[in-house]
Amino acid sequence: MSSILVFNKPFQVLSQFSNGEGRVTLADYIDMPSYYPAGRLDYDSEGLMILTNDGALQNQIANPKHKLEKTYWVQVEGAVNEDQLKCLRAGPILKDGPTKPAKVRLLGAQAHSLWPRVPAIRDRISIPTQWLEIRISEGRNRQVRRMTAAVGLPTLRLVRVAIGNWRLKGLDVGQWRLENT
Structure with missing residues (x-):
């Protein structure tokens, strides 16, 4: 079994x-x-x-090829704007080609339910951070990190919360x- x-x-x-x-x-x-x-x-x-x-x-x-959706909670550096969300949803173009469209939304308080990371993420008072939920069905190397970087939002913390x-x-x-x- x-x-x-x-x-x-x-x-x-x-x-x-x-x-x-x-x-x-x-x-x-x-x-x-x-x-x-x-x-x-x-x-x-x-x-x-x-x-x-x-x-x-x-x-x-x-x-x-089986397109099993993976869900990530991603803490990014910077204030997320609507153009960046649209680009992520459409599928940004990376060095190895365009990504497939992603499901992306801003996360609220639920991201605060995560365990503390050790070592902790650096905290810069002058630079805001936000949490996104990103759902993709591809599996490229470091794909989510490269997607957020492509739209000007470096990833600080990445947590996969679901697979299918x-x-x-x-x-x-x-x-x-x-x-x-």
């Missing part, structure tokens, strides 16, 4: 089980032989990762749970 392991990946953890450079990996949090990541999450990003013991399911979740129907709901940072498929 295939099952899913839902993991809340901390900041600066590699989304793999081994590393020759002494960095923290999934193995420091998960001791479940035969479970493998269905996709990646950057070293400096946080949040939801899905692992599974079923290779076909792993491919279905990770492969962008899977959610972080109720998982503290560094914790995981098993779910049957």
